[in-house]
Amino acid sequence: MTDRLDPGAAIGILGGGQLGRMLSVAAARLGFTCHIYDPGAEPPAGHVARRVTTASYDDSDALRAFAGAVDVITYEFENVPTSALDILEPLKPIRPGRRALAVSQDRLTEKAFLCDLGLRTAPFAAVDDEVDMAEALEEIGTPAILKTRRLGYDGKGQVRIASPAQADAALEQMRGTPAVMEGFVDFSHEVSVIAARGLDGSVACFDPGQNVHRDGILRRTTVPARLTSAERSDAVLLAAKILNALDYVGVMGVELFVLPDGLVVNEIAPRVHNSGHWTQDGCMIDQFEQHIRAVAGWPLGDGRRHSDIEMENLIGADIEKVPDLARDPEVAIHLYGKAEARPGRKMGHANRRLGPAG
Amino acid sequence: MTDRLDPGAAIGILGGGQLGRMLSVAAARLGFTCHIYDPGAEPPAGHVARRVTTASYDDSDALRAFAGAVDVITYEFENVPTSALDILEPLKPIRPGRRALAVSQDRLTEKAFLCDLGLRTAPFAAVDDEVDMAEALEEIGTPAILKTRRLGYDGKGQVRIASPAQADAALEQMRGTPAVMEGFVDFSHEVSVIAARGLDGSVACFDPGQNVHRDGILRRTTVPARLTSAERSDAVLLAAKILNALDYVGVMGVELFVLPDGLVVNEIAPRVHNSGHWTQDGCMIDQFEQHIRAVAGWPLGDGRRHSDIEMENLIGADIEKVPDLARDPEVAIHLYGKAEARPGRKMGHANRRLGPAG
Numbered sequence: 001m002t003d004r005l006d007p008g009a010a011i012g013i014l015g016g017g018q019l020g021r022m023l024s025v026a027a028a029r030l031g032f033t034c035h036i037y038d039p040g041a042e043p044p045a046g047h048v049a050r051r052v053t054t055a056s057y058d059d060s061d062a063l064r065a066f067a068g069a070v071d072v073i074t075y076e077f078e079n080v081p082t083s084a085l086d087i088l089e090p091l092k093p094i095r096p097g098r099r100a101l102a103v104s105q106d107r108l109t110e111k112a113f114l115c116d117l118g119l120r121t122a123p124f125a126a127v128d129d130e131v132d133m134a135e136a137l138e139e140i141g142t143p144a145i146l147k148t149r150r151l152g153y154d155g156k157g158q159v160r161i162a163s164p165a166q167a168d169a170a171l172e173q174m175r176g177t178p179a180v181m182e183g184f185v186d187f188s189h190e191v192s193v194i195a196a197r198g199l200d201g202s203v204a205c206f207d208p209g210q211n212v213h214r215d216g217i218l219r220r221t222t223v224p225a226r227l228t229s230a231e232r233s234d235a236v237l238l239a240a241k242i243l244n245a246l247d248y249v250g251v252m253g254v255e256l257f258v259l260p261d262g263l264v265v266n267e268i269a270p271r272v273h274n275s276g277h278w279t280q281d282g283c284m285i286d287q288f289e290q291h292i293r294a295v296a297g298w299p300l301g302d303g304r305r306h307s308d309i310e311m312e313n314l315i316g317a318d319i320e321k322v323p324d325l326a327r328d329p330e331v332a333i334h335l336y337g338k339a340e341a342r343p344g345r346k347m348g349h350a351n352r353r354l355g356p357a358g
Numbered sequence: 359m360t361d362r363l364d365p366g367a368a369i370g371i372l373g374g375g376q377l378g379r380m381l382s383v384a385a386a387r388l389g390f391t392c393h394i395y396d397p398g399a400e401p402p403a404g405h406v407a408r409r410v411t412t413a414s415y416d417d418s419d420a421l422r423a424f425a426g427a428v429d430v431i432t433y434e435f436e437n438v439p440t441s442a443l444d445i446l447e448p449l450k451p452i453r454p455g456r457r458a459l460a461v462s463q464d465r466l467t468e469k470a471f472l473c474d475l476g477l478r479t480a481p482f483a484a485v486d487d488e489v490d491m492a493e494a495l496e497e498i499g500t501p502a503i504l505k506t507r508r509l510g511y512d513g514k515g516q517v518r519i520a521s522p523a524q525a526d527a528a529l530e531q532m533r534g535t536p537a538v539m540e541g542f543v544d545f546s547h548e549v550s551v552i553a554a555r556g557l558d559g560s561v562a563c564f565d566p567g568q569n570v571h572r573d574g575i576l577r578r579t580t581v582p583a584r585l586t587s588a589e590r591s592d593a594v595l596l597a598a599k600i601l602n603a604l605d606y607v608g609v610m611g612v613e614l615f616v617l618p619d620g621l622v623v624n625e626i627a628p629r630v631h632n633s634g635h636w637t638q639d640g641c642m643i644d645q646f647e648q649h650i651r652a653v654a655g656w657p658l659g660d661g662r663r664h665s666d667i668e669m670e671n672l673i674g675a676d677i678e679k680v681p682d683l684a685r686d687p688e689v690a691i692h693l694y695g696k697a698e699a700r701p702g703r704k705m706g707h708a709n710r711r712l713g714p715a716g
Contacts (some may be wrong), residue, residue, distance in 0.1 A: 007680070007693050025383050028406045031693030031706065048386045050405040284639060284690045284711055293684070302687040306711065307664060322365070326651070329660040332642045335365050335389030348389065353642055353664065356714045 003093075003199055004297040005071055007031025011292065012070030012092070014084070016043025016052065018336040018346060019076035019272050022280075024049045026288035032296065037066050044337045045076075057084040067091035074250060074295045078104045078270050079151055095199075095295040096250040100270040103246065107149050107180045110268060117245055119238055120264045122257075123183035133171050133181070137164050140183040146170045149178045158216065185264050187257035191225040194276035195239035196290045197248045199297040203240045206287065206303040208232060209275050209311070211255070217344065221275045221311040223282060224358065227258065234263050242268060251276070251291035274346075278309040281332045281351040308354040316343040325350050361451075361557055362655040363429055365389025369650065370428030370450070372442075374401025374410065376694040376704060377434035377630050380638075382407045384646035390654065395424050402695045403434075415442040425449035432608065432653045436462045436628050437509055453557075453653040454608040458628040461604065465507050465538045468626060475603055477596055478622045480615075481541035491529050491539070495522050498541040504528045507536045516574065543622050545615035549583040552634035553597035554648045555606045557655040561598045564645065564661040566590060567633050567669070569613070575702065579633045579669045581640060582716065585616065592621050600626060609634070609649035632704075636667040639690045639709040666712040674701040683708050 005011075011027050013020045016038030024034040024045050033050040036043060039057065046052040051069070055062030063084055067073065073094045078101060085101065088094055103113045111124045125136035127146060136144070142164055148157040159170040161181075171179075190213070194206040210225035211218055227235065239254045242265075253273025255266040276287035285293070285301025293300055314321065319341045325331050335348035363369075369385050371378045374396035382392040382403050391408040394401060397415065404410040409427065413420030421442055425431065431452045436459060443459065446452055461471045469482045483494035485504060494502070500522055506515040517528040519539075529537075548571070552564040568583035569576055585593065597612045600623075611631025613624040634645035643651070643659025651658055672679065677699045683689050693706035 004681075007677070007695070008697060021386075025386070025406065028379075028383070028695060029692055031695050033405050033695065047391050047408040048383065048406045281642060284688060284709075299685045304687060306714070319365070323362075327657045329662060330642060334387055337365070337386060337389050337391065339366060351642075356664070 005032065008033070009071040009296070010035055010050075010069060011295065012037060012066055012073040013045065013049075013076060014038075014057075014073065014080050015076035016040070016045035016049075017076055018044055018338075018348075020045035021048055021336060022277075022288045022334075023074070023076060023272065023291060026286065027292045029289065030292060030296070030298070032292065035066065035070050037062075047337050057081045060087050063087045064091065072295050074291070076271055096246070096248050096252070096270045100246045100248055100252070104268055104270045105150055107147055108178075109149075111180070113245075114242070114265050114268075117241055119241070120262065122185045122264060122266070125181050127171065127174075127179045127181045130168075130171065133167055136181040137167055140181055142166075143184050145182050145184070146174065146179050147182065148174060149180050185257050185259065185266075187259050187264065189226060189258050190266065191227060191235065191256050191258055192221070192273065192275040193235045193239040193254045193256065194251060194273055194279065194287050194290075194303075195236075195243055195254060196251045196287075196294050196300050196303075197240075197243040198294050198300045199249050201244075202300055203243055204290070204300040204303045205236045205239055206276060206279055206283065206290075207305050208235050208256075209278055211275050215344070217313070217315060217346075218274045219313055219315070221278055222354075223278050223305065223309050231258065231263060238263065238265065250294045251287050274313065274349075275311075277334070277349050278311040278351055279305070280334065281353060282307045282309040282357075305357050307356060308358050310352045310354055312350050312352070313346055314348040314350060316341055316345055316347065319347040321350075322348075328352070363390065366391070367429040367654070368393055368408075368427060369653065370395060370424055370431040371403065371407075371434060372396075372415075372431065372438050373434035374398070374403035374407075375434055376402055376696075376706075378403035379406055379694060380635075380646045380692075381432070381434060381630065381649060384644065385650045387647065388650060388654070388656070390650065393424065393428050395420075405695050415439045418445050421445045422449065430653050432649070434629055454604070454606050454610070454628045458604045458606055458610070462626055462628045463508055465505055466536075467507075469538070471603075472600070472623050472626075475599055477599070478620065480543045480622060480624070483539050485529065485532075485537045485539045488526075488529065491525055494539040495525055498539055500524075501542050503540050503542070504532065504537050505540065506532060507538050543615050543617065543624075545617050545622065547584060547616050548624065549585060549593065549614050549616060550579070550631065550633040551593045551597040551612045551614065552609060552631055552637065552645050552648075552661075553594075553601055553612060554609045554645075554652050554658050554661075555598075555601040556652050556658045557607050559602075560658055561601055562648070562658040562661045563594045563597055564634060564637055564641065564648075565663050566593050566614075567636055569633050573702070575671070575673060575704075576632045577671055577673070579636055580712075581636050581663065581667050589616065589621060596621065596623065608652045609645050632671065632707075633669075635692070635707050636669040636709055637663070638692065639711060640665045640667040640715075663715050665714060666716050668710045668712055670708050670710070671704060672706040672708060674699055674703055674705065677705040679708075680706075686710070
């Protein structure tokens with residue numbers, strides 16, 4: 001492979017949170033050095049990286065210097081500003097590429113893209129104003145959920161609409177921001193596929209995990225997920241379809257609703273994903289290394305797991321569970337080095353080994 | 359436990375080679391930050407640590423500043439100069455403690471210590487001059503091996519004496535350095551126990567691994583080792599005896615020769631050990647995290663393994679095997695970020711999963 005990076009090469013990571021941190025460790029394991037770019041001081045990833053640039057995403061000099069210092073650029077979050085990408089893209093390869101970011105930065109674009117691929121999504125409609133809202137209510141009905149088209153994560157930027165009477169208030173909360181209304185899907189449970197595509201076009205998926213959310217935040221992922229073997233195949237095939245359509249390079253998280261008559265795509269994330277943290281202790285090659293392998297042009301791991309794992313997020317005060325978790329020999333603790341345990345803040349996660357892969 | 363360090367605490371590591379590097383990653387995983395102290399520029403551990411001090415071990419100002427910046431001090435190599443320890447010890451806890459270092463820094467002291475504990479070692483005798491040499495030859499015979507009492511690793515500072523005629527030349531090579539002569543032991547194979555002792559005195563051992571050396575350097579460790587269950591118990595019990603006698607805190611590598619009539623202690627190393635690298639992919643809590651847990655006053659993992667592993671060192675030009683190894687989904691690659699692949703230099707290792715723990 002001509003584009004294969006050798007050990008010693010520098011990988012630039014936009015965003016220095018916990019995902020960047022775990023990517024940096026995985027990159028070091030393969031002999032790469034990491035350079036983190038983050039607007040905040042003391043980003044968690046900076047504790048395990050060779051270099052850190054502290055600068056905003058509109059600091060074009062800092063962006064250029066960063067691009068000059070690395071061999072390839074990746075990111076830990078999909079909301080990298082377009083203006084920053086415009087500066088970086090001519091200088092160094094950005095993986096995954098622009099198309100994946102464009103699609104996933106906008107909920108409406110994403111849903112349209114998925115539908116064009118022939119995949120099922122929740123019913124949706126663009127809602128910019130009262131006229132759109134009336135149409136959407138007619139088409140989708142209630143209960144529904146109104147989400148900003150751009151930004152928003154972990155349940156932020158979302159309002160539930162239980163009945164048509166709540167529609168006006170919901171629209172007001174958007175403060176004129178373009179939004180999308182989504183109908184509810186009557187699913188039995190949510191699973192996600194952590195899929196990867198290499199620079200050579202090969203695709204590999206980890207076993208789907210079953211997710212439990214609370215207050216819009218992922219709490220727990222259990223592998224294996226409750227799925228028939230047909231559903232399992234469908235999940236993997238549709239993930240591959242998405243990656244191939246985007247000519248994607250890297251790891252993607254694909255969240256799926258499981259319905260009696262098939263799978264509905266909830267959301268895609270063009271990056272390593274919280275629901276893939278179990279791979280750190282269930283697989284020889286985890287999602288972080290898989291992503292680094294992809295962006296570095298290395299062969300992918302095949303995604304096989306050796307152990308069944310239950311991943312539990314440690315959110316806010318959950319950090320106080322650590323002393324107890326540390327006493328359990330079947331639990332691997334992963335903390336993110338964040339100083340302050342604010343409510344809703346992801347402080348770490350714990351992977352519990354349930355046994356050999358069943 | 360009063361001495362338990364909370365996440366966010368800083369761990370100081372003397373030595374920034376591959377062991378310091380893997381300790382730093384393990385510490386970060388538990389939410390600690392690491393501060394590496396190393397005389398060399400760009401130490402491998404510096405790529406995954408929050409802070410690096412580049413200074414010699416006789417720079418008392420740098421040592422004091424380092425001690426002032428961390429909460430506990432540990433090390434990746436047993437040859438930390440006594441003068442440096444004298445400066446550091448009054449300022450911050452050093453774990454494992456001075457006694458373990460004193461014993462393992464001197465081959466003669468180490469062997470005497472082990473014998474005092476009632477453990478078997480190879481026959482040995484101090485050799486400082488021709489008179490000692492003559493006595494040692496009489497007592498131990500040949501073949502034998504002459505080793506410097508202090509320093510020396512990976513076969514360095516050692517001369518074989520095949521017959522009495524070679525004794526003079528061997529002594530000359532020591533250039534007046536105090537030495538110890540060791541007799542050969544007719545062992546069938548070598549195993550090592552990676553043992554840990556917590557701040558509370560609890561002891562936990564990983565399953566013994568079977569080692570293969572070439573040119574005095576470890577090439578391969580396979581787990582499980584070929585041992586009867588009685589030998590396995592003996593190995594673990596004698597390791598615990600050593601740790602308890604030293605009031606040890608941390609991980610220790612104990613190398614053992616297997617003889618038809620029992621185990622002989624070859625060498626102890628008061629640190630994480632190359633023959634324990636398999637734990638990274640065979641256990642939920644590996645030797646590096648185990649060491650950090652011990653020095654941080656956390657509960658130890660119990661050492662159980664979920665997988666059988668064969669660890670292969672990548673030495674010098676072995677680094678060229680990486681592209682092939684990367685294609686094997688059962689292999690986890692661990693590279694150390696060293697720029698130049700000199701002959702005999704440890705560049706990384708590869709853990710191959712052989713299957714579930716058998």
